[in-house]
Amino acid sequence: MAISKINKFHIFAHLSIKEQLLKELQKLGCAEIMHIGRKTAFHDWENVNDISHNTSTELNKVKFCIDLLSSYQEKGEKGLKSLFSSKEKVCYEKLVELSKNLDYDKLYQQCKEFEDELNQLKLKENKLNAVQEELQDWQELDLDLSTMNQSSYIRYLLGKIPKNNYDHFISEISKKISNNFIQLLGEGKSEAKIVIICLKKDIEKMTEVAQQHQVEVYKYNHPFSGTPGQILKEISKNKKEISEKRTQIELELKNIFKKNKEIYKIFDYLSINKEKEEATNFLKKSKNTFVIKGWIKKKDISYLEKMLNEKFKAYEVHFTEPEESEQVPVSLDNHKLVQPFEVITELYSLPNYSEMDPTPILSVFYFIFFGLCLSDVGYGAVLAILCYLAIKKLALEGSAKKFFTLLYYCGIAGILGGIIVGSWFGDILSYLPSPLGGVRYFLIDKLSLFNPTDNPLPLLILSIALGIIQVYTGIILKFLDNLNKGKLADGIMDQISWLLFLTGIIMVLVQNMMAPFFGKMAWILLISGIIILVTTQGRASKNIIMRIGGGILSLYDITGYFSDVLSYSRLFALGLATGIIATMFNMLANMVNMPYIGIFLTLLILLIGHVFNLLISGLSAFIHDARLQYVEFFTKFYKAGGISFKPFGLKTTYTKVIDKE
Amino acid sequence: MTDGIVLAYLGAALSIGLAGSGSAIGVGIAGTTGTGIMTEDPSKFGLVLLLQALPGTQGIYGLLVGFLVLTRIGIFAGVPAQLTIDQGWQILYSCLPIAIAGFFSGIYQGKTSAGSIGLISRRPEETGKAVVMPAMVETYAVLALLGSILLLNGVVI
Secondary structure, three states: OOEOOEEEEEEEEEHHHHHHHHHHHHHHOOEEEOOOOOOOOOOOOEEOOOOOOOHHHHHHHHHHHHHHHHOOOOOOOOOHHHHHOOOEEEEHHHHHHHHHHOOHHHHHHHHHHHHHHHHHHHHHHHHHHHHHHHHHOOOOOOOOHHHOOOOOOEEEEEEEEEHHHHHHHHHHHHHHOOOEEEEEEEEOOOEEEEEEEEEHHHHHHHHHHHHHOOOEEEOOOOOOOOOHHHHHHHHHHHHHHHHHHHHHHHHHHHHHHHHOOOHHHHHHHHHHHHHHHHHHOOOEEOOOEEEEEEEEEHHHHHHHHHHHHHHOOOEEEEEEOOOOOOOOOEOEOOOOOOHHHHHHHHHHOEEOOOOOOOHHHHHHHHHHHHHHHHOOHHHHHHHHHHHHHHHHHOOOOHHHHHHHHHHHHHHHHHHHHHHHHOOEOOEHHHHOOHHHHHHHHHHHHHOOOOOOOOOOHHHHHHHHHHHHHHHHHHHHHHHHHHHHOOOHHHHHHHHHHHHHHHHHHHHHHHHHHOOHHHHHHHHHHHHHHHHHHHHHOOOOOOOHHHHHHHHHHHHHHHHHHHHHHHHOHHHHHHHHHHHHHHHHHHHHHHHOOOOOOHHHHHHHHHHHHHHHHHHHHHHHHHHHHHHHHHHHHHHHHOOEEEOEOOOEOOOOOOEEEEOOO | OOHHHHHHHHHHHHHHHHHHHHHHHHHHHHHHHHHHHHHHOHHHHHHHHHHHHHHHHHHHHHHHHHHHHHHHOOOOOOOOOOOOHHHHHHHHHHHHHHHHHHHHHHHHHHHHHHHHHHHHHHOHHHHHHHHHHHHHHHHHHHHHHHHHHHHHHHOOO
C-alpha cells in the first residue's frame, strides 16, 4: 500500500515515569503525539502543566549567541566547507552532559554585552559621520564654531546662496544694514557659500533679507568646538578609536567562539527539550497516572512495544484502528524506486488518508515525460552524475536525499530520451573527426528512433499519444476509486461514458487508416458515450428539462479534454528546444577562428553555453513535467488535502543524534 | 541575395527581438519584486532567482526560432538560399507566433512570477505551487514555439 496504515495508541503509566517515557518515545521517533480532544475519553482528566523551566527563552538566548558568534568565525569555516560537511554525530547522553557543563547563561550575558557595545559604537560612528558630512562644506571657514553665537556684539550667519541671487543680495544688504561683513567662502556649481558677520541687533533683519534671497542657513549644533578643520581632525581621530575598539571586540568574539563551539550542540539539546515540553502539553493526568494518545504506523507498533517492554515495568498500551471521522495524518510508503517521486506529490499536496496515493503511477509518467523534455544524453548524464556524487559525498538524508535521488532518476530519463532522439550535447557528435564516423553512425542513426529537427511529426504524435494515455489513466483511476467506494453507477455515468465518448472520437479521427468495420465501431462508441452523458450528467437537478440541458452542456467539457491532450505537445517542443539550443552553442563555439587562444575560447563557449542550457532546460523540464501531472492528470481523480505524519522525535539543526558513539 | 531572404531576416529578427523584449520586461518585473522581498529576507535569494528566471524562457524560444530560420536559409553554411518573395513571407509568418506570444506571455509571466515571489515570502512552504503558477502562463509560449517550429517546417525551400 502506498499510504502507510496508521493506528491510534494510548499509553497509560504512573506519573513518576512520565519524563522517562517521553524521553524514550522521543528517542524512538516513530509516534506522533496528539492532543486529547474535548469529546474523547479522558477529556475530564487534568492537563499536565508542570513545566518549570523556560526552554523557549533559553533557546532564544542560545540562538542569539550562535547568530552573533557565527558571523565572527574564521574564514574558511564558513561557506562551501561547512555547506558540504555532514552533520556531526553525537549521542544523546553526551548532549545532556554538555548542557550541564556549559554555562550558556553566562555566555549569553557576555555576548549581549559585546553586542550592546558594538551597537553603541555603531551609533557613535553614525553621529560622527553625520557631523563630518555637514562640515565637509565648511572646511574653508576659519572660525571657532562653538563661539559663533556667544559674542555680546556680533553674530555670524553661515549659508549657501544660489549664485544668481548673490549680487542682488550683496547690494540689498549694503543698502539695508550698515555694518556688515560678507565673505565668499567658495563656489559650487549653482551655489555660493558665504559667511556674514553683522551686529547683534541687526541679526533679525539680516535673516529676513537672507530668507528673501533663498539663503540656506547652516546652523551648527554639535558638541565639538573649534574651526571646522579642527573638528574634522578630531572626528577622524575618534573614528579611528572606534574602529580599533571594534576590532578588539571582534577579536574577543572570535576567541569566545573558538572556546564555545559546543554551543551548537546546546542549541540542539534545547530544541529537543522544547519539543518534549510541547508534547507534554498534550498529555492528560489523573491523580497518579497519565495518558499519552497518538498515531503510529502499523509497522512500527512492534518497535514501540519492544521499547516499552525493555525499559518499563508498569504501563498499559492499547492500539486501535482510526475511526472514519478522524483526520488521520498521512505518511507515504512506497517502493524504494518510487519513493523519490513522492517529492512531486508532496509539492502538490498529500492525499487524504482514505484516498489512494498517486505516486506509483505518477512516477512512471514523470520519468517518461522528463526524459522527453530534457532529451539529451549529455545533459542527462551530467545531471545524473552530479546528483549521484551529491548523494554519496554529502551523505544527504531525508528530504534532500529524496530530492537528489529524484533528479538522479530524471538524469537517467534524460539519457534515455536523448538516445531516442539522437541528441548528444546537441549535435556535438557531428564534429567528431571522420575516423570516428562509425561511432556517430551507431549512436545516432542506429539507436535513435526519431529525428525531430527534420521530421517533427512522429515525436509530436508520440507526445500527444502519451497525453491521451495519461488522461485515460486519470479517468480510469477515478472509475476504480468510485468502484472501491461502491458507487458503480456513478463510475459508469461519469467515467465510462467519457471513456466511450473519447475513444469514439479518436477512432473516428483515425478511421481512414482502418478497416470499414472499425469506423462503424467508432460511431457506436461515440454515440453511446454521448447518450449516457446527455441522459445522466444533469442528474443533480430535479427538473427534467434542466436535466437534459445539463447533460447537453456537459458535452462542452470535451474542449477541456481536448486542450488537456494538446497541452502534452510541450513535451515535444521542450525536447526539441533543448537539442536546438545545444546545437546553437556548438555552432557558435565552432565559429571561433583564432590562432592559439581559439581552442580555449571554443571550450569556454561550450562550457558556459551547455551549463546554461542544462540549467534552463532542466528547470523547464522539471516544472512543465510537474504541471502536466498537477493540471492535466491530478484534476481527473486526485483528492488532496491530507496532513503529514510528523513523528515526535529528536529534531536537530546542527548535529545528528546517534545511539552510541 | 534575393528579396525573399530579406523577409526571412525580418522574421528571425522579430522572433528574437520581440520575444526577448517580452522576457526582459517580465524578468524585470519579477526582479523588482524580488529585490523588495530580499531587503527583508536575503536568504530567499535562491528561490527568488529561480522565480525571476522563469519569464526568461520566451527570449530563448525566440532565439531558438531565429536560429532555426537562419539555419534553414543557409546563413551558417555560408550559402544563403535563393528565396522567392513567397517563401520569404512564409518564413516571416512562421516567426510571428513566438514573436507575438513570446512578447506578451513574457510580460504576464513576469507579473505572475512577481506574485509568486510575494507568495513565497509569506509562505515559504508553498514553493511548489508558487513555481507552477508562472508555468501556466508559459504554456502559451511553448505552444507558440511549437506553432512556429511546425510552420517553419512546412515551408518548402
